[in-house]
Amino acid sequence: MPLYRRIFNASLPDWANDPHITGVKLANNEKYTLRALRQGYLYVFYEKGKQGVNYWQCYSVASDGSLWLQQFPSNPASVDKALCETGEHIAQNVEFMSIESPDKCGNVWFAFSQYPWGQETLDRYRLTPKDRSERMQKVTPSLSGLGRSKTGSRSNRRQS
Structure with missing residues (x-):
């Protein structure tokens, strides 16, 4: 499934996280996660x-x-x-x-x-x-x- 990086609030479930992506430090308690591409x-x-x-x-x-x-x-x-x-x-x-x-x-x-x-x-x-x-x-x-x-x-x- 095609995936891309997005910035989201830190309250996402663990399954939506990949340590290689979420390990990037961001401000305001935000972090990257993976999600499927939209149309x-x-x-x-x-x-x-x-x-x-x-x-x-x-x-x-x-x-x-x-x-x-x-x-x-x-x-x-x-x-x-x-x-x-x-x-x-x-x-x-x-x-x-x-x-x-x-x-x-x-x-x-x-x-x-x-x-x-x-x-x-x-x-x-x-x-x-x-x-x-x-x-x-x-x-x-x-x-x-x-x-x-x-x-x-x-x-x-x-x-x-």
């Missing part, structure tokens, strides 16, 4: 990725939080409800987005918008790093997995 658009900008450099992906977010990858980021279709109602789809296909070849990616930037972005907006965030950093959230997939070991590797086996 709108999730924009993903790759500085470097599987498809090249400086390119966009856009996902329409339906009212149930499901993600629908759009063919044209500058003209995404609005999705009011899940496009597949047969009950036979694989939930992970619409509840998660993945970054192809994360070990080879550069920075990947995320932004949510209630409204679709036009080509002018996409160009501004692509061409102006300052604007991008003020509006979008950055992750570096190639660094995110450092320190994790593969299943069965020596580093995660119990040493005697």
